[in-house]
Amino acid sequence: MTLPVNRFKQWLGGSKVPVGTWLMTASPNVAEAIGFAGFDYVMLDMEHVPVDVPQAIAIMQAVAGTPAELVVRLPWNDPVMVKRVLDSGAQTLMFPYIQSVEEARQAVASTRYPGRGFRGVAAVHRASRYGTVKRYLHEADREIGVVLQLETPEAIAALPEIADVEGVDALFIGPGDLSAAMGYIGEIRHPEVQGMIGDALDACRARKMPCGIVGADPELVGDYIAKGFGFVAIGSDMSLMMSRAQEYLAVLHGETATTENSGVY
Structure with missing residues (x-):
């Protein structure tokens, strides 16, 4: 048996702009349904959702039967969690809240086996198809994708150096935390926030580094695509469900649907 090709990693830097969504419900059934909805990829969030490793495996199994690719956002830049996931x-892993070159190097090294990093070696696990991918230890590094999330002005300032770290496949701008760190919590569309997002995108494009971002609605995400983001996400399974529910209820009550904190997902 051969190691599966990482389609998401192949898309990065290409002509295709992958469109995804966040998985926030922690439900394998919902994840499977979202995987069939037409998204190129889905983002399993282990940072803000109470999902442990066994639950993550169930979600991975559910998404594996759909056309969508899976990306996992880790709870933290923690080598032990990296190894287990x-x-x-x-x-493909997304590392939240990367602030420096040193943190970026640690993130990459934790995904690589000795010689290029310090990932612990085990032979029989789900990643190696329980030992049936005979050259897994020699080939795994090639198919692992590393996405680093920058979420503060300090991280954006360090972007040129972070982007140059070998093994970083893409950067991702976190608009929610960025707006909060800039003093505009919940104001994703504030001109200063959008200005810094634009500066980050320009810095990535100057280095030919794929850059991603998430938005709450088609208008904002469409604008991000037009500006040149290499991959995007829109909303989440939870926000899509809640917005649709509120829309239906608003129609019945003759009101305008609103969703609290819908600036990101």
């Missing part, structure tokens, strides 16, 4: 079968 990779052994569980994830191929």
Whole structure:
């Protein structure tokens, strides 16, 4: 058996702009349904959702039967969690709140086996198809994708150096935390926030580094695509469900639907 190709990693830097959504419900059934909805990828959020490794595996299994690719946002830049999630079968990881070159290097090294990093070695696990991918230890590094999330002005300032770290496949701008760090919490569309997002995108494009972002609605995400973001996400399974529910109820009550904190997802 051969190692599965990481389609998401292949898309990065290409002509295709992958469109995804966040998985916030922690439900394998919902994840499977979203995987069939037409998104190119889905983002399993382990940072803000109470999902542990066994639950993550169930969600990975559910999404594996759909056309969508899976990306896992880790709870933190923690080598132990990286090792467990990779052994569980994830191929593309997003590391939240990267602030420096040193943190970026640690993130990459935690995904690579000795010689290029310090990922712990095990032979029989879900990632190696329980040992049936005979050259897994030699080939795994090639198919692992590393996405680093920049979420503060300090991180944006360090972007040129972070982007130059070998093994970083893409950067991702976190608009929610960025707006909060800039003193505009919840104001994703504030001109200063959008200005810094634009500066980050320009810095990435100057280095030919794929850059991603998430938005709450088609208008904002469409604008991000037009500006040149290499991959985007729109909303989440939870926000899509809640907005549709509120829309239906608003129609019945003759009101205008609103969703609190809908600036990101």
